[in-house]
Amino acid sequence: MRRxxxxxxxxxTALAAVLLTVxxxxxxxxxxxxxxxxxxxxxxxxAPFSAMADVLSAGRLPRATLxxxxxxxxxxxxxxxxxxPLAAIRALYRLPGAALWDVIFLVPFMIPPYIAxxxxxxxxxxxxxxxxxxxxxIAGLLFSVPGIVIILALHCFPVxxxxxxxxxxxxxxxxxxxxxxxxxxxxxxxxxVTLPLALPGLAASLILVFAMAIEEYGTPAVLGxxxxxxxxxxxxxxAIGDWPVDLPGASTLALVLVAMAxxxxxxxxxxxxxxxxxxxxxxxxxxDRRPLGRATLPALLLFGAxxxxxxxxxxxxxxxxxxAKTISGGLAPENLGLQNFTAVLATSTTARSALLxxxxxxxxxxxxxxxxxxxxxxxxxxxxxxxxFYVDLxxxxxxxxxxVVVALGMILLWNQPWWPxxxxxxxxxxxxxxxxxxxxxxxxYTTAALQQIxxxxxxxxxxxxASELTxxxxxxxxxIGPHLLVAMLLVFVVAARELVASLLILPVGHQTIxxxxxxxxxxxxxxxxxxxxxxxxxxxxxxxxxxxxxARRTEDIG
Amino acid sequence: MDLTPQPPLSTAVVDTPAALEMAGLSxxxxxxxxxxxxxxxxxxxxxxxxxxxxxxxxxxLLRLVAGLLVPDAGTIHLAGKLVAAAGHALPPxxxxxxxxxxxxxxxxxxxxxxxxxxxxxxxRMPAPERAKRVARALDRVxxxxxxxxxxxxxxxxxxxxxxxxxxxxAEPALVLFxxxxxxxxxxxRETMVGEIAGLVEELGxxxxxxxxxxxxxxxxxxxxxVMEAGxxxxxxxxxxxxxxxxxxxxxxxxxxxxxxxxxRGAQGWYLRGGAFLAPPEAAPEKTDTVxxxxxxxxxxxxxxxxxxxxxxxxxxxxxGHWATLALDGGHDIQLLLxxxxxxxxxxxLQISHGSLxxxxxxxxxxxxx
Ligand SMILES: Nc1ncnc2c1ncn2[C@@H]1O[C@H](COP(=O)(O)OP(=O)(O)O)[C@@H](O)[C@H]1O
Ligand SMILES: [Mg+2]
Numbered sequence: 013m014r015r016x017x018x019x020x021x022x023x024x025t026a027l028a029a030v031l032l033t034v035x036x037x038x039x040x041x042x043x044x045x046x047x048x049x050x051x052x053x054x055x056x057x058x059a060p061f062s063a064m065a066d067v068l069s070a071g072r073l074p075r076a077t078l079x080x081x082x083x084x085x086x087x088x089x090x091x092x093x094x095x096x097p098l099a100a101i102r103a104l105y106r107l108p109g110a111a112l113w114d115v116i117f118l119v120p121f122m123i124p125p126y127i128a129x130x131x132x133x134x135x136x137x138x139x140x141x142x143x144x145x146x147x148x149x150i151a152g153l154l155f156s157v158p159g160i161v162i163i164l165a166l167h168c169f170p171v172x173x174x175x176x177x178x179x180x181x182x183x184x185x186x187x188x189x190x191x192x193x194x195x196x197x198x199x200x201x202x203x204x205v206t207l208p209l210a211l212p213g214l215a216a217s218l219i220l221v222f223a224m225a226i227e228e229y230g231t232p233a234v235l236g237x238x239x240x241x242x243x244x245x246x247x248x249x250x251a252i253g254d255w256p257v258d259l260p261g262a263s264t265l266a267l268v269l270v271a272m273a274x275x276x277x278x279x280x281x282x283x284x285x286x287x288x289x290x291x292x293x294x295x296x297x298x299x300d301r302r303p304l305g306r307a308t309l310p311a312l313l314l315f316g317a318x319x320x321x322x323x324x325x326x327x328x329x330x331x332x333x334x335x336a337k338t339i340s341g342g343l344a345p346e347n348l349g350l351q352n353f354t355a356v357l358a359t360s361t362t363a364r365s366a367l368l369x370x371x372x373x374x375x376x377x378x379x380x381x382x383x384x385x386x387x388x389x390x391x392x393x394x395x396x397x398x399x400x401f402y403v404d405l406x407x408x409x410x411x412x413x414x415x416v417v418v419a420l421g422m423i424l425l426w427n428q429p430w431w432p433x434x435x436x437x438x439x440x441x442x443x444x445x446x447x448x449x450x451x452x453x454x455x456x457y458t459t460a461a462l463q464q465i466x467x468x469x470x471x472x473x474x475x476x477x478a479s480e481l482t483x484x485x486x487x488x489x490x491x492i493g494p495h496l497l498v499a500m501l502l503v504f505v506v507a508a509r510e511l512v513a514s515l516l517i518l519p520v521g522h523q524t525i526x527x528x529x530x531x532x533x534x535x536x537x538x539x540x541x542x543x544x545x546x547x548x549x550x551x552x553x554x555x556x557x558x559x560x561x562x563a564r565r566t567e568d569i570g
Numbered sequence: 571m572d573l574t575p576q577p578p579l580s581t582a583v584v585d586t587p588a589a590l591e592m593a594g595l596s597x598x599x600x601x602x603x604x605x606x607x608x609x610x611x612x613x614x615x616x617x618x619x620x621x622x623x624x625x626x627x628x629x630x631l632l633r634l635v636a637g638l639l640v641p642d643a644g645t646i647h648l649a650g651k652l653v654a655a656a657g658h659a660l661p662p663x664x665x666x667x668x669x670x671x672x673x674x675x676x677x678x679x680x681x682x683x684x685x686x687x688x689x690x691x692x693x694r695m696p697a698p699e700r701a702k703r704v705a706r707a708l709d710r711v712x713x714x715x716x717x718x719x720x721x722x723x724x725x726x727x728x729x730x731x732x733x734x735x736x737x738x739x740a741e742p743a744l745v746l747f748x749x750x751x752x753x754x755x756x757x758x759r760e761t762m763v764g765e766i767a768g769l770v771e772e773l774g775x776x777x778x779x780x781x782x783x784x785x786x787x788x789x790x791x792x793x794x795x796v797m798e799a800g801x802x803x804x805x806x807x808x809x810x811x812x813x814x815x816x817x818x819x820x821x822x823x824x825x826x827x828x829x830x831x832x833x834r835g836a837q838g839w840y841l842r843g844g845a846f847l848a849p850p851e852a853a854p855e856k857t858d859t860v861x862x863x864x865x866x867x868x869x870x871x872x873x874x875x876x877x878x879x880x881x882x883x884x885x886x887x888x889x890g891h892w893a894t895l896a897l898d899g900g901h902d903i904q905l906l907l908x909x910x911x912x913x914x915x916x917x918x919l920q921i922s923h924g925s926l927x928x929x930x931x932x933x934x935x936x937x938x939x
Contacts, residue, residue: 466673466675468671468672468673468675469675469677471633471636471638471662471669471671471675472669472671472675472676472677472736473677473688474636474637474638474663475636475637475638475662475663475665475668475669475746476663476688476689476692476736476740477663477666477689477692477693477740478688478692479663480661482663482692487677490679491677491678
């Protein structure tokens with residue numbers, strides 16, 4: 013006979029706690045230690061907090077923090093301005109091609125901002141594509157704070173659009189119609205019922221946008237550095253990457269960034285926990301939606317314009333650059349050629365090995381992150397051992413970890429001279445970084461899936477004669493499998509093209525997709541970089557898009 | 571802890587052990603006592619119903635038997651084998667039970683045959699033999715044609731039949747039912763009670779059947795244990811329970827009839843502030859409540875010296891007229907009448923005195939007359 017909450021549960025919880033401590037907690041701990049004790053690298057606890065004081069007195073920290081806030085809040089405002097009208101039209105009216113617009117608006121979210129930013133530079137800079145076509149360039153707007161904010165918003169607004177159109181539709185279908193029965197006109201129904209009920213969901217999605225914006229590296233690095241607009245992320249990057257290396261300063265900036273991301277994450281979780289009013293499964297029928305009437309054409313123009321700016325122009329600029337024989341040749345039919353693509357895909361080129369490295373890293377990271385995330389979620393939800401609260405906390409911690417902070421944590425933890433062996437300077441350090449960065453995805457998906465499985469399904473298996481492990485294998489795993497697969501796909505996509513962590517901890521002699529594109533833009537062949545970008549977008553945007561659409565279709569039927 | 575069956579103390583008494591025996595079983599969850607000092611015994615081939623209002627701890631008791639919870643105190647024996655004691659328990663998979671859940675608990679990713687065959691698979695039965703047994707179990711519940719379906723493609727009643735097939739397929743020594751019919755509509759529930767009764771008889775099942783519906787318990791069980799607030803209030807055969815409820819609260823829960831306050835008077839026992847009921851020797855000294863079972867009353871023309879009642883309200887119910895009658899002293903009783911009485915009509919009530927049950931003020935245990 014076994015004691016209550018017997019040995020296997022305690023063992024599983026302990027294993028999860030140890031894994032998460034090494035992979036998640038230790039890097040954060042080393043950042044905090046480095047920020048407090050600047051000489052800890054030399055084995056000394058001398059002069060605690062002195063580095064923090066230095067960073068503060070030099071004015072670096074307040075400036076970078078303020079700039080980060082400006083970038084985050086600005087992105088939130090512009091995203092809301094774009095997404096709210098689109099979501100209202102999409103949810104409440106009969107918009108021609110509604111499903112197609114949804115797919116189109118997934119694309120800007122899937123294009124990494126650094127690629128979109130580079131393509132906007134190609135388009136908007138002096139003698140860029142826009143000037144070649146219209147005689148005007150937008151370099152002034154592009155290399156400015158509003159330019160940074162607009163480009164980030166064009167990447168982030170789909171988050172708001174999808175969250176809001178779903179809750180508008182559910183609320184409009186259920187509650188607003190009731191208010192109309194009691195005499196409210198359509199506008200009043202929207203303002204008095206639909207909008208207030210959707211506010212928590214709207215706020216949660218805007219906070220997510222804020223978190224995405226303050227963690228972004230590529231856009232402020234390309235556009236902001238030239239105008240001296242330094243944010244926390246680029247500040248950390250410079251402190252690590254530029255001589256003299258300033259690890260205490262980087263750690264101090266990182267702590268502020270982590271604090272901001274944590275606050276955003278907690279606020280978002282609070283809002284979502286309070287619960288939306290939309291119920292699942294009450295997807296309104298097309299017939300419940302009102303016709304647009306004479307507003308059809310303006311609405312379509314609006315959707316078309318947003319699609320063009322967020323998806324069309326970046327993709328076309330990437331393609332045009334990739335297909336150009338020479339950049340100076342410009343947009344001319346005789347300047348078109350496939351030699352860049354041939355170079356990317358040809359054997360034994362740096363480009364091809366970078367592509368393969370990233371795909372391999374993405375695959376390994378997806379498998380490991382998926383396993384670890386599912387394991388942590390299982391321990392938190394289905395065991396009774398006391399350590400599960402610790403596991404829960406650690407599994408949530410990476411939500412506050414921007415890529416640059418993860419890289420810093422990897423350097424501080426694994427680049428210590430006293431490790432007998434270390435993953436540092438090998439590809440496995442990248443895998444560790446990706447796992448830490450993306451752990452929240454499988455945790456979130458598996459948690460949601462596990463919560464939907466009635467506990468009596470476990471109990472029925474146990475009573476039927478299945479041990480705990482057999483039950484997990486035969487009942488839980490198949491039921492969470494599809495959700496886990498989607499999460500792993502997401503991990504694969506993001507890891508395969510991750511930029512800033514890869515740049516900072518790239519082992520000598522290796523390249524990944526993102527670092528390759530980044531370096532080609534800096535000093536090599538922009539055309540080659542953009543060909544790589546185009547291949548990447550196709551591989552990591554279209555493939556998941558197809559899988560996600562297929563998954564949603566089967567969900568509808570099942 | 572010792573897991574081997576304990577040898578009987580006296581070798582002379584070698585009868586078959588109880589299929590299930592609980593002694594002094596107690597459980598607290600989150601600091602609150604949920605079950606207190608439960609003693610139960612179930613002989614092989616018998617059906618025991620656990621009947622009680624929602625929240626009285628029935629499911630918790632069943633989960634203890636299944637091994638899904640571990641008791642704080644007391645023991646559980648299955649077929650003479652100790653399976654649980656304070657803080658220790660044999661895991662559920664080692665108990666060889668069958669169980670039917672309130673929410674069916676069918677695994678959505680397996681088809682009907684997969685669900686039903688799972689317990690056999692866990693017992694490592696070879697596939698051909700398993701297929702035969704699954705087919706037989708499905709045939710028993712009338713779902714032979716549905717083996718390849720997914721649970722989501724079945725109606726509620728069909729899903730519950732699959733769950734029953736899964737519970738009996740391995741021919742377990744004890745089957746646990748947790749309110750299996752409470753999610754079904756009334757008509758289907760009545761059909762299913764009949765079907766389960768048929769199965770139990772045909773297979774000679776030993777079963778612990780949890781329900782809050784007394785007609786379900788009475789139809790299916792040899793014995794009924796009434797649960798109240800984590801304790802067993804009474805164990806009796808259905809007929810005895812109806813004829814002789816142990817307390818006011820049991821009589822009220824079983825809705826056996828009107829429970830009215832009584833007092834001692836000059837001639838004997840009176841309804842409080844109302845009519846004469848019975849001579850002094852009908853009830854012991856400390857009595858303060860009487861149960862007037864509906865079947866103890868018959869309606870006649872009012873005559874002098876007789877208990878009379880005034881009709882205040884009637885509702886037509888299909889099988890008769892459900893009348894609310896006011897007695898002297900401000901007491902109300904409800905009776906099913908064959909004809910609609912005129913509102914305000916005065917009826918005479920004839921009481922069969924032998925069927926009256928008397929209860930003391932407190933403690934709630936009834937003292938025999
Ligand atoms: N995990 C738990 N923690 C604390 N209390 C619980 C838990 N599970 C059930 N209870 C309480 O135990 C009591 C009995 O529950 P249950 O056995 O489900 O009753 P029944 O099946 O008779 O409706 C209820 O008051 C319920 O609130
Ligand atoms: Mg229950």
